[in-house]
Structure formats: structure tokens, C-alpha cells
Amino acid sequence: MVDSNNGSNGSSASNGLLVVVSQGQSRNPEKRVLEDSIATVAASMPNTTSLVVPHLYDLASDSQSVLKMREWTGPIVILSWLYDRAGFWVLDRHEIRGKHGEVELLNLELVNDDDDEEDEDKEDEKAADRVANIAVRPSRRIYSIDMRSGNSAEVFANEFQRILAAEQLDAPKKELLSLDRFLSPTNSTALSMDGSGRLDIVDKPVSHESPLGIVPLRMDEHPQRRWYPVIDYSRCTNCMECIDFCLFGVYGVDRGETILVEQPDNCRKGCPACSRVCPENAIMFPQHKTPAIAGAPVDAGGFKIDLSKLFGAPERDEDPAAAAARERNEQLILAGRAAVEFDSSNAESAASTSSTLVQTSVTKPDRKADELDSLLDQLDALDL
Amino acid sequence: MSESLTFMMGDFAAEFPTDRLYAKNHMWAIRMADDIVRYGFSAYAVRLLQDIYFLEFEIEANSELANRQEFGNIESKKAESGLYSPMAGKVVRINEQLLNDPSGINVDKYGDGWLMEIQGDSSEMLTPQQYLEHLAKAWEIAQRTIKGQANTMESNEE
Numbered sequence: 001m002v003d004s005n006n007g008s009n010g011s012s013a014s015n016g017l018l019v020v021v022s023q024g025q026s027r028n029p030e031k032r033v034l035e036d037s038i039a040t041v042a043a044s045m046p047n048t049t050s051l052v053v054p055h056l057y058d059l060a061s062d063s064q065s066v067l068k069m070r071e072w073t074g075p076i077v078i079l080s081w082l083y084d085r086a087g088f089w090v091l092d093r094h095e096i097r098g099k100h101g102e103v104e105l106l107n108l109e110l111v112n113d114d115d116d117e118e119d120e121d122k123e124d125e126k127a128a129d130r131v132a133n134i135a136v137r138p139s140r141r142i143y144s145i146d147m148r149s150g151n152s153a154e155v156f157a158n159e160f161q162r163i164l165a166a167e168q169l170d171a172p173k174k175e176l177l178s179l180d181r182f183l184s185p186t187n188s189t190a191l192s193m194d195g196s197g198r199l200d201i202v203d204k205p206v207s208h209e210s211p212l213g214i215v216p217l218r219m220d221e222h223p224q225r226r227w228y229p230v231i232d233y234s235r236c237t238n239c240m241e242c243i244d245f246c247l248f249g250v251y252g253v254d255r256g257e258t259i260l261v262e263q264p265d266n267c268r269k270g271c272p273a274c275s276r277v278c279p280e281n282a283i284m285f286p287q288h289k290t291p292a293i294a295g296a297p298v299d300a301g302g303f304k305i306d307l308s309k310l311f312g313a314p315e316r317d318e319d320p321a322a323a324a325a326r327e328r329n330e331q332l333i334l335a336g337r338a339a340v341e342f343d344s345s346n347a348e349s350a351a352s353t354s355s356t357l358v359q360t361s362v363t364k365p366d367r368k369a370d371e372l373d374s375l376l377d378q379l380d381a382l383d384l
Numbered sequence: 385m386s387e388s389l390t391f392m393m394g395d396f397a398a399e400f401p402t403d404r405l406y407a408k409n410h411m412w413a414i415r416m417a418d419d420i421v422r423y424g425f426s427a428y429a430v431r432l433l434q435d436i437y438f439l440e441f442e443i444e445a446n447s448e449l450a451n452r453q454e455f456g457n458i459e460s461k462k463a464e465s466g467l468y469s470p471m472a473g474k475v476v477r478i479n480e481q482l483l484n485d486p487s488g489i490n491v492d493k494y495g496d497g498w499l500m501e502i503q504g505d506s507s508e509m510l511t512p513q514q515y516l517e518h519l520a521k522a523w524e525i526a527q528r529t530i531k532g533q534a535n536t537m538e539s540n541e542e
Contacts, residue, residue: 026438026459027487225440225483270442270454287440289457289464305463307432310526312409312468314452334447 016047016169018072019160021216022056022080022087024147025225031081037153038079039216045160047169050216056080056090057230057286058223065219066094075101075167077143077160083107086286086295087144089230092137093261100234101143102166105150105159126280131233131258141167227287228264229274232295235282242274242283245324247332247340250274268331276324389512391428391519398427398519401494405506406515407470409452410522412494413509420476421506424498425489428519432526433460439486441467441500447475449502458486473504 019042024031035052043050053065056078060066069076069091076098080087084103091097127133143163150156164170229242229250238259243251251274252262272293275283284295289306309315318326329339387402400406405413410429414422425433438459449455449469456467478500482488489497510518 027485028437028461227442270440270456289466305530307463307465307530308468309529310410310432310522311429311465312407312452312470313454313466314468330450330453334443 015074016049017045017075017077017160017164017167018049018051018069019045019077020051020053020069020079021147022053022078022082024081025055025058026081030151031147034147034151034153038147038156041153041157042077042160043214043216045157045164046171047164048160052216052218054219054221054223056087057082058226059094059221060223060226061094063223064221066096068217068219069096070094072096073140075141075143075163075169077101077145077163079145079147079156081147082286083284083291083295083297084144084146085232086230086284087146088142089232089284089295090286091142091144092233093230096142097137098140098142099137101141101163103143103145103159104162105145105155107146107149126237129237131231131236131238133234135233135256135258226265227269227271227285228267229261230284230286230295231259231261232282232284235280237280237282239279241277241279245277245328246274247328247337248335268334271327271331273324273327273331276320276327389516391516391523393428393431393523396431398431400427400512400515402512404494405509405511406518407509408518409468409470411470411499413470413506415506416501419473419505420501420503421471421509422498422501423470425493426515427493428522430489430493432530433458433463433465434490435461436486436489437461439482439489441478441483443475443478445475445477449473449475455500467499469502471502471504471506471508473502473506476501476503 019039021035021039021042023035039050039052042048051065051068053059053069057080076091076096078087078091080090082090084107088100124130145156145159150159161170236259238257240259243253243259248266248268250261250263250267252260254260272285272288272290275281275285275288275293281292284293286294288294316323332339388399389402391398391400401412403414405415406426407413407423410426410432411423412426416422430436436458439456440458441456443449443455447455449472451469451472453469454466455469455475458465458467479488479498482497482499489499491497
């Protein structure tokens with residue numbers, strides 16, 4: 001299952017594997033170190049180019065980072081602090097498209113060996129309606145990896161190795177000259193040599209770019225934070241519930257009458273209401289604190305102690321449809337508009353699917369112990 | 385900072401300056417002008433959060449907030465939480481500095497690490513002494529809440 005453009009003489013930037021590390025917004029020093037070491041190890045692998053970009057979700061469609069990724073026609077590995085599904089579909093929205101590449105390095109916090117897997121094997125009776133099955137994506141593969149899946153560069157290196165083998169790119173190949181066009185497109189495509197015939201990397205426009213791709217290429221951009229829905233087209237059936245529900249003009253349709261997030265920046269920061277009314281649970285807000293809304297598998301839990309109740313979160317006992325209506329009204333009022341009536345008869349049926357999903361995840365935290373052991377220790381210490 | 389009261393969170397002594405008032409959701413409050421109040425996290429909140437890595441505001445200046453309305457979220461090394469308005473009113477300013485470096489809250493919680501300023505009726509705020517009484521009650525619940533979550537995690541391990 002290898003793309004035809006893996007040949008050694010491709011004229012576009014399509015040789016080998018592109019590994020993109022999307023930096024987090026968080027100042028967590030451990031995350032920063034891991035990002036750097038992953039990017040570095042990727043750059044050292046055969047036939048691999050390593051690219052570091054700012055937080056994927058914040059990137060504008062015309063940002064340098066997105067333009068850079070769009071040039072790449074070969075397989076891509078995207079690593080982000082997002083659930084893998086969210087990372088994949090954020091790229092898709094930026095027209096960096098491909099088929100879903102099978103990833104073996106998974107976020108263990110999310111892997112659940114419960115008996116909930118009956119859905120997995122079930123035939124998808126709506127398969128014919130799914131947008132991704134109608135508007136077929138290019139055949140190259142995009143491997144989306146949640147960086148929470150491992151805590152050392154080594155485990156990521158192993159996964160890159162596995163992917164390179166799957167793409168038949170694991171054999172060391174001779175220098176990929178066309179790579180230079182990707183790294184420094186404004187330069188001459190030929191590598192310049194100094195008098196002794198060695199590669200001259202000194203007068204490259206950006207000094208830390210290596211023409212051989214041994215050092216990660218870093219995009220120096222500082223995008224503003226954004227907030228918008230991301231559609232998973234492998235779930236979306238184009239039912240139009242979201243476009244009907246959202247009163248801020250976020251959604252639109254393309255020429256083929258397929259739903260799309262047309263005006264992402266019209267979206268109201270923090271508001272996840274449309275994802276609650278989506279009957280297929282196809283709408284993600286990758287930054288939302290509820291894992292199921294952020295694109296986690298159905299049975300996923302959070303990772304950290306939630307202090308919201310202690311910090312004043314109101315007690316609420318509402319179903320997702322009611323929550324969606326309340327959240328929408330809060331946003332209408334914040335925007336200086338009038339609240340609207342909640343039509344329960346309509347919304348409730350639509351929300352029933354996602355409601356079950358969301359609630360399951362909330363009431364079933366499924367966390368790993370290591371980080372929490374120390375928290376427990378601390379709590380015990382606090383007791384006295 | 386002049387005088388302060390102390391509340392023991394286990395072995396940890398949380399200090400609460402008496403030059404200001406406090407909100408039940410563990411924010412301090414200082415009156416900046418007639419009806420404008422500046423809010424920040426109290427030592428109690430910061431102790432529960434510990435190292436803060438990320439903060440996001442979902443509002444901007446001039447947003448109208450209801451009491452306890454969610455206006456953002458915060459993430460630390462150990463915990464995460466929504467941010468909830470301590471009172472109803474209009475947001476006058478938010479501390480944009482914290483977006484780039486939320487550790488400002490850890491460094492100077494009672495000063496430069498302030499969160500936001502709200503214009504409205506702040507008559508519900510507690511005096512330092514009242515806040516300490518509130519803490520005495522809240523501390524039990526806080527420990528139970530945290531342990532409850534921790535226990536759920538433990539039992540799910542199996």
C-alpha cells in the first residue's frame with residue numbers, strides 16, 4: 001500500500017516521510033522537552049524530514065506552516081497534543097488530506113479493555129452516508145499521533161520506524177536532492193558546494209535548516225489562539241443539524257452541498273453547543289475539557305483532577321440538548337443578542353446519540369496511576 | 385503586603401492578606417474604583433492547582449457575565465478547572481499577560497498575577513475572617529472531592 005510518488009526522483013517535495021511536531025500552547029516544560037526530542041529523533045531517521053510548527057489548531061489556513069505542509073504530497077506523520085482524530089481532521093480542514101494511517105502508538109490513558117467494544121465490529125449501517133465515503137480523500141496516508149501516547153523520544157522513534165517500513169521507506173536511500181526545495185524553496189534547487197566539494201550550509205536563508213534534513217525545520221510563527229469546530233467526515237452524514245443550530249454563521253456548505261466550517265472565527269470561544277446536538281458525534285472542539293467533545297474515543301476519561309466544583313462551577317443536572325441550548329443562549333447574550341427558546345422536542349432526539357456518548361465519558365474517568373500516585377501521596381500528607 | 389491571616393491546608397500554611405476581600409470560589413477581590421473590582425486566585429486556590437501551565441479566557445473586555453458563569457479554563461501540573469465568575473457584572477479588563485505566561489499566578493498571586501477586573505455589585509464578598517471560616521468548611525469538601533476523583537481512578541485501574 002505505497003504511494004506511487006515515493007520514487008527517488010519526484011520533482012515536488014514528496015520524497016520520504018514528513019514528520020510534523022505541533023507544539024503545545026501549554027508552558028509545561030516536560031512537554032517542550034518531549035517535542036524537541038521527538039523532532040530531533042525524526043530528523044535523524046532515513047528518508048524523513050522533520051518539521052516543527054506552532055499549535056496545529058491555532059494555525060490559519062494561509063499560515064506558512066500550513067502552506068509548507070500542503071506542499072508535501074507524500075505520507076505525513078502529525079504529532080500534536082490533541083486526540084489523534086482531532087489532529088487528523090484539523091489537517092483535513094486545511095486541505096492536507098489523505099487516508100487514515102494506522103497508528104500503533106496509542107494514548108494508553110484512552111485504551112480501554114472494557115466490554116464496551118461491541119460497536120467496533122458492528123457494520124456501519126450509515127456507511128453510505130458518511131461524507132468521507134462520498135468525497136474520497138487522496139490515497140497517501142496521514143498518521144496522526146497524540147503526543148500523550150509516550151514520554152520518551154524512543155517510543156516515538158520506534159513508531160516512525162514501523163511507519164517507514166509500512167511505507168517501504170525504511171531502507172537508507174541516497175541523498176534526496178529534491179528535499180532542498182522543500183527546505184528552502186526560494187533558493188536554487190541545487191545544493192551549493194564549497195571549494196572542497198562539501199555541502200555549504202552556511203549561507204542558507206535560515207541557518208538551522210539543514211539541506212539534508214538532519215536538523216528539524218522550525219516554523220517561526222506565533223499564531224493567536226483560535227476556537228472553532230472540527231468535523232470528522234468519517235462520521236458526518238451531512239444531516240445539517242449543526243448549521244440549523246448554530247446562530248453565529250459558522251457553518252456553510254460547499255459547492256457539492258457538503259457541510260463545512262465556513263467561518264471558523266465566527267465561533268464563540270468556549271462554546272461547544274453544536275457538538276452536543278450532532279447526532280453522529282462528528283463535531284469536535286479539540287481544546288474542550290470534556291474528552292468526548294475534544295475528539296477522544298467514547299470511553300476516554302480525563303487526565304487530571306477537575307477542581308471546577310471547588311472553584312464555583314454551578315451544580316447542573318441537564319441533558320446535552322439542554323446544555324447546548326443554555327450554552328448557545330449564554331453566547332447570544334455575550335454577543336449582545338437575544339436568547340432563543342429551547343425547542344426540546346426537536347433537539348432532544350437529535351442529541352440522544354451524542355448525549356449517551358458524552359455522559360458515559362464524564363461519569364467514567366479512566367485514568368492512569370503513575371501521575372496520580374504522587375498526587376495521592378500529597379493528599380495523604382495534607383491530611384495531617 | 386502588610387497583615388495576613390493564615391489557614392493550614394495540612395502542613396501548608398496558606399496566607400491571606402487582610403487588605404482585601406475574598407470570594408467564595410477562592411478569588412481575592414480588591415476595589416479599584418467605585419464599582420470596579422480586581423480579582424485573582426487566593427493562596428488556597430493556587431495551592432490546590434500548584435504549577436500553572438495554561439490559562440484561557442473565553443471572554444474579553446466588555447463581556448457581561450452572570451454570577452458563576454464560566455469564563456475560561458486553567459490547567460496546572462496536577463489539575464484542571466473551569467474559571468467561574470465571582471460576581472455578575474461587566475468585564476473591564478483581563479490580564480492578557482497570563483496567556484503567555486500563566487506562571488505569573490504562581491509567582492505573584494496577590495499582585496501581578498491578577499486575573500480580571502469586573503464592574504458590578506461586589507457586596508457579597510467576604511471579609512478575610514469570614515473567608516477563613518468558609519475555608520474551614522470548604523477544606524473538608526475539597527479533600528473529599530479530590531480523593532473521590534483519585535479513588536475513582538484507582539478503582540478503575542483494575
